[in-house]
Amino acid sequence: NAGVMQNPRHLVRRRGQEARLRCSPMKGHSHVYWYRQLPEEGLKFMVYLQKENIIDESGMPKERFSAEFPKEGPSILRIQQVVRGDSAAYFCASSPFVAGFSGNTIYFGEGSWLTVV
Amino acid sequence: DAKTTQPTSMDCAEGRAANLPCNHSTISGNEYVYWYRQIHSQGPQYIIHGLKNNETNEMASLIITEDRKSSTLILPHATLRDTAVYYCIVRVVQTQGGSEKLVFGKGTKLTVNP
Numbered sequence: 001n002a003g004v005m006q007n008p009r010h011l012v013r014r015r016g017q018e019a020r021l022r023c024s025p026m027k028g029h030s031h032v033y034w035y036r037q038l039p040e041e042g043l044k045f046m047v048y049l050q051k052e053n054i055i056d057e058s059g060m061p062k063e064r065f066s067a068e069f070p071k072e073g074p075s076i077l078r079i080q081q082v083v084r085g086d087s088a089a090y091f092c093a094s095s096p097f098v099a100g101f102s103g104n105t106i107y108f109g110e111g112s113w114l115t116v117v
Numbered sequence: 118d119a120k121t122t123q124p125t126s127m128d129c130a131e132g133r134a135a136n137l138p139c140n141h142s143t144i145s146g147n148e149y150v151y152w153y154r155q156i157h158s159q160g161p162q163y164i165i166h167g168l169k170n171n172e173t174n175e176m177a178s179l180i181i182t183e184d185r186k187s188s189t190l191i192l193p194h195a196t197l198r199d200t201a202v203y204y205c206i207v208r209v210v211q212t213q214g215g216s217e218k219l220v221f222g223k224g225t226k227l228t229v230n231p
Binding site for chain 1: 155215223
């Protein structure tokens with residue numbers, strides 16, 4: 001079984017450009033999470049999505065950041081007009097969903113490293 | 118904010134059991150305890166999770182106290198490759214809105230020494 005796939009693994013952008021990070025969940029998983037890890041810091045929750053719906057975006061910066069999980073295709077984390085402070089590792093995780101059950105296993109991808117120059 | 122507290126760092130001798138403690142005194146009745154580890158520059162690796170019963174798999178054992186206010190992750194025979202940051206996480210469940218997420222704390226840096 002393929003795990004959570006993220007691409008690109010490494011991305012370099014100049015200040016002001018856009019960054020698009022993609023995440024393909026594990027087969028059978030309908031829910032996706034995005035986390036950000038700044039250098040030498042822990043993982044910070046950004047957003048929780050199911051297909052065509054954002055469930056929780058409480059950790060997402062209000063400007064320049066957006067996320068989607070379309071009916072077909074991978075989940076996309078989009079960062080517009082990147083700044084140096086956006087340089088970080090962005091991790092995607094996925095889980096299956098069973099209504100009323102919060103004990104599903106959540107698996108993480110290997111991350112996408114964004115460097116803004 | 119994370120609902121767990123862990124020691125900042127621990128050491129363990131190779132071949133010995135590593136026992137990593139975690140306090141989660143404000144855990145709610147339907148919230149699971151998850152353990153992940155992260156080796157430098159890699160994605161968090163799932164280890165184990167549980168609600169109230171002790172759990173064991175091929176990687177580790179999870180012992181949860183009866184009052185569920187604390188737990189211990191046990192790596193039975195630590196190897197050098199087990200050196201990593203270990204995160205104990207309570208999966209937060211919000212009844213309104215249906216959000217369920219893992220809130221990471223700072224974790225325990227486990228160093229396995231030869």
